[in-house]
Every structure is written in structure tokens, then in C-alpha cells.
Amino acid sequence: MKLISQIPFKTLKSTPSGSDNRSTGYLLQAGFIRQELAGAYIFTTLGLRVLRNIETIVREEMNRIGSNEILMTALWSKEHWLQAWRWDEIDVLFKLPAAEGREYALNPTHEEIVTPLIGEFIRSYKDLENCSVYQLQWKFRNEKRAKSWLLRGREFLMKDMYSFHRSAEELDTYFDVVHAAYDRVYERLGLKDTTYYTFASGGDFTKYSYEFQTDVGIGEDMAYICTHCGQSHNEEIIDSKDFTCLECGKKECDVKKVSEVGNIFKLGTRFSDAFWLKYQDKEGKENPVYMGCYGIGISRLMGVIAEKFCDDKWLIWPETIAPYTHYMIVMGDNLERARALAEYLEKDGAQVLIDDRDTGFGSKAGDADILGIPYRIVVSDKTIAAGGYELKSRLMNDVEIIEIHA
Ligand SMILES: [Zn+2]
Structure with a gap:
């Protein structure tokens, strides 16, 4: 129990404006968050309890599928980023000049760090029986503009998980395990009925990636949802004038504004090639390691959940999330x-x-x-x-x- 007289943060009499998301105004009025700069937020005592509750649900489900929690650094050297050719490729990479002419990055993602880390511990096929790690960490993106509050941060809390496998087939099997774990996460967060498993661009890794997109009426993505089979497609991969469902081939769809609450990627050997991550099979032959990566935006989820669980006057948190x-x-x-x-x-x-x-x-x-x-x-x-x-x-x-x- 907690006495409210011991908490220094107070509520406001009226709802501040300034965001197109009504829940942001409620979060500010309740004193859960304060903006330090656009895209970077302070979580006060009660707001932090909400954030921790979301974290706990995600952590429990990642532990349940046998992944191992670690904590990597937010700061990493330019040399590592150059090794996988992404220093100049990621336009939102936060680059920091440092002492003695060095340069660092504030990480938006951790493939460049986790791949050599795991490489130190992988020798034989036996080391890849169950090799999955995850972390809950603050990430950074050097956004030109950050206007959607918790939905798009310059500094934001993520769960990112990385898995390592002996073959593309073993990666496929684990990918399905993670998909099921993500479904459990969104169910426990109260978002399952409005969350769509969405085909999205694979970037340069793979043909498609897969996003979990929630329809709460706000967000920065548009989802094209097939009215026949229900398959959702991110706007970026479809021809908006001539929609054809990638699952069933039909033409009709609903278009919804959505917020991305997670994504899962098959990286294949993109990073294991760059960092010489290999293992020896039973015959002693060297083979590349197949990787997957899996993200959930924790601080963004707080904004999405707040938007879903409010009415025209105030927030009503689900019991599992409430401070x-x-x-x-x-x-x-x-x-x-x-x-x-x-x-x-x-x-x-x-x-x-x-x-x-x-x-x-x-x-x-x-x-x-x-x-x-x-x-x-x-x-x-x-x-x-x-x-x-x-x-x-x-x-x-x-x-x-x-x-x-x-
Ligand atoms: Zn379809």
C-alpha cells in the first residue's frame, strides 16, 4: 500500500492539449509523464508503475519460451557499426562524437552487439540447442521530428530479443514459438482483439517482416486488412490503387490507421556473415548461424494501452496494467x-x-x-x-x- 500524501507528483485540474492523441492529455493530467524534449519523456512514480507492469508481462512471456534476459550497452563504437555496414545505412542512428576523435552510436537496435557477444560462446552445434537472449533497454533514434508523444520517441523503452539457429528450418520453428508468445503478451495487455498480424517490408534482410499492429484509432501506419481472410498488410508493401491480398488473392479490404506494437524478423545470415558467426556440425564442418530478431515497444505500448482504455473524460486502466x-x-x-x-x-x-x-x-x-x-x-x-x-x-x-x- 502507498499513502498518496507521500507522493510529490500532483494531478492537474484540466486536460492539457497539444497532442492529437487524447490519451496523452490524460497521462499528463494524471501526472504519469512529463516531456523533457519532444520524443523523450520522464515517467513519474505512478507512470513508472504502469511501465513496469507492461515490462513484467513481456518479461514473463519471454522467460516462458526459454529466452535469457541480458542487458547490453546503450553506447557502442563506430567500428562495430561499420562491420555490418550500417553506420551510414540507418538514417536515424544517433552518432556521438567522443574524446580523442572517437565516434560512438546510441543504439536503436542491437544486432551489431549481440552477434559478436554470442559468437564468443558458440562453438559446436550443441551450443545452438536453445540459444535466445533478450533485453529491456532504452533505445535511441535521431528523428527529425517526434510529434506523436509516446508513439514515436527519440528515446524509448524496447524489449528486443535475438535467436540463433543451426538452419533456416530451426529458425522457422522458433519463429512460430515467438509468434505464439507475442499473442499471449497482447492478450494479457488487453489488446488482442484489436491487434493484427501484418505483412510488412523486410528491408534488405528478407522479403517480408511481420508486424503486430493495433487499431486504437491513432498511429503512424496504415493497415490494409483483407475483408475475406482477415490478413493485414502494411501500406508500404501494397499497391494502394490495386490491393491484392497476399494470403488469399482477393481484392477487397478495410483500411485502418494503426500503431505498431511489435515486430518479428527473420534475419537469416545477414549479421552472422558480417561477424563471422559460425558453428561446427557433427562432421566438424563449419556452417553459418541463422538469426531472428523480435521487438516490442514497451513505452509505446503505454501510449497505445492508454488510448484504448480511456473514454471521453479519462483513463480506465485494465487491472493488470494499472499503477x-x-x-x-x-x-x-x-x-x-x-x-x-x-x-x-x-x-x-x-x-x-x-x-x-x-x-x-x-x-x-x-x-x-x-x-x-x-x-x-x-x-x-x-x-x-x-x-x-x-x-x-x-x-x-x-x-x-x-x-x-x-
Ligand atoms: Zn485475404
Whole structure:
């Protein structure tokens, strides 16, 4: 449990404008985020709890498929970037001049780092039985403009995972395992019903890559979704005047503005060739290693989830994402009783934020709404006289009096 009087951040009386995403205004009003510069954000105490909840769900699902968490550096040398020819190829690479004429990059992606790292540990085919690593890290893109708040950052939190295999077939098998793990992530985040598995450009690695695009009415991509088979296509790979579904060949589609919440790529041997990553097979022959990479934008997801779970007035977080599950308004001389009740509820998995401030009921109830916490509890002389505490579900909008057992 946490007392709100201990938190220095406050809500605002009105919703700031300045973004075309209504949820951004709500996140600012609730005091969850502050903009440091366009595309770079501070997460305050309650906002950080939301971000950590998203992280936890992603981490649990990556661990479940046997991937291994690591933490690589944000900073890496120009020489490594040159080795895979991407120093000049990635136009948003943040390049930093450093002491003694050196140059570094602030990484937007980590193939150049993870490939030589794994190369140090791979010798034989046995080392590639199950070789997958991931990290949760801040990434950087030197964007000319960053106007969509959490949806497009210059500095943003990503989960990026890399897998290493003995053959293209083994990569294909693992790719399906990751796809299923991603489906579980979006289900737990409450986004499954609006998230489309989308064919997208493969860049120079492969014919197609695969994106997870969520339809919450905002975003920077357009998805062409086949009305016959449901297959989604990123605008970048289709002829918009003459759509033909790549899955079923039919011509009709719906077009939706979407936000990318994940992508999965078959890299093949692009980076293992560049970094001489090979393994010895059973006969002692050297073979190239096949790689896959898999991203999920964590801080962007916070923006997407906020947009999905708000109405025309405020946020209503799903329980698994909310900074706290219960907002407990305490009136009168009932703080000790409220603490005991919070302790009791937390034994059952609740997380309770207690509004112990010396202020009126109206402003406490207002903050409960602004913060978007799913359940509101009132403990006052009146509710105690009525037999317990008042519980209100934000989503159901029903109120009931429940006996205090604590
Ligand atoms: Zn189709």
C-alpha cells in the first residue's frame, strides 16, 4: 500500500492539449509523464508503475519460451557499426562524437552487439540447442521530428530479443514459438482483439517482416486488412490503387490507421556473415548461424494501452496494467481502519493507493477518476455506519457496500 500524501507528483485540474492523441492529455493530467524534449519523456512514480507492469508481462512471456534476459550497452563504437555496414545505412542512428576523435552510436537496435557477444560462446552445434537472449533497454533514434508523444520517441523503452539457429528450418520453428508468445503478451495487455498480424517490408534482410499492429484509432501506419481472410498488410508493401491480398488473392479490404506494437524478423545470415558467426556440425564442418530478431515497444505500448482504455473524460486502466488496483478514499478519523483494510485486500493480490490527504471528498474522488484506477473504495463514518466500506468498479460503474473484515 502507498499513502498518496507521500507522493510529490500532483494531478492537474484540466486536460492539457497539444497532442492529437487524447490519451496523452490524460497521462499528463494524471501526472504519469512529463516531456523533457519532444520524443523523450520522464515517467513519474505512478507512470513508472504502469511501465513496469507492461515490462513484467513481456518479461514473463519471454522467460516462458526459454529466452535469457541480458542487458547490453546503450553506447557502442563506430567500428562495430561499420562491420555490418550500417553506420551510414540507418538514417536515424544517433552518432556521438567522443574524446580523442572517437565516434560512438546510441543504439536503436542491437544486432551489431549481440552477434559478436554470442559468437564468443558458440562453438559446436550443441551450443545452438536453445540459444535466445533478450533485453529491456532504452533505445535511441535521431528523428527529425517526434510529434506523436509516446508513439514515436527519440528515446524509448524496447524489449528486443535475438535467436540463433543451426538452419533456416530451426529458425522457422522458433519463429512460430515467438509468434505464439507475442499473442499471449497482447492478450494479457488487453489488446488482442484489436491487434493484427501484418505483412510488412523486410528491408534488405528478407522479403517480408511481420508486424503486430493495433487499431486504437491513432498511429503512424496504415493497415490494409483483407475483408475475406482477415490478413493485414502494411501500406508500404501494397499497391494502394490495386490491393491484392497476399494470403488469399482477393481484392477487397478495410483500411485502418494503426500503431505498431511489435515486430518479428527473420534475419537469416545477414549479421552472422558480417561477424563471422559460425558453428561446427557433427562432421566438424563449419556452417553459418541463422538469426531472428523480435521487438516490442514497451513505452509505446503505454501510449497505445492508454488510448484504448480511456473514454471521453479519462483513463480506465485494465487491472493488470494499472499503477494500483484500488484507490482508497479515507474520510474522517479512519486512517488506521483503512490501513488495516488495505493490508487485508493486499493479501488477496490487490494493490492499494490510500488517499489520506486532508481535503474534501470531491477532490479525492476526482483524482481517483483522473488516475484511472479500476476500483474505488470509500472508508468514512457514513460507510462504516452502513456496515463497511463502499466499493465502486470504474468499468461497471456500480457501487456496493461491503463488510469490513479487517
Ligand atoms: Zn485475404
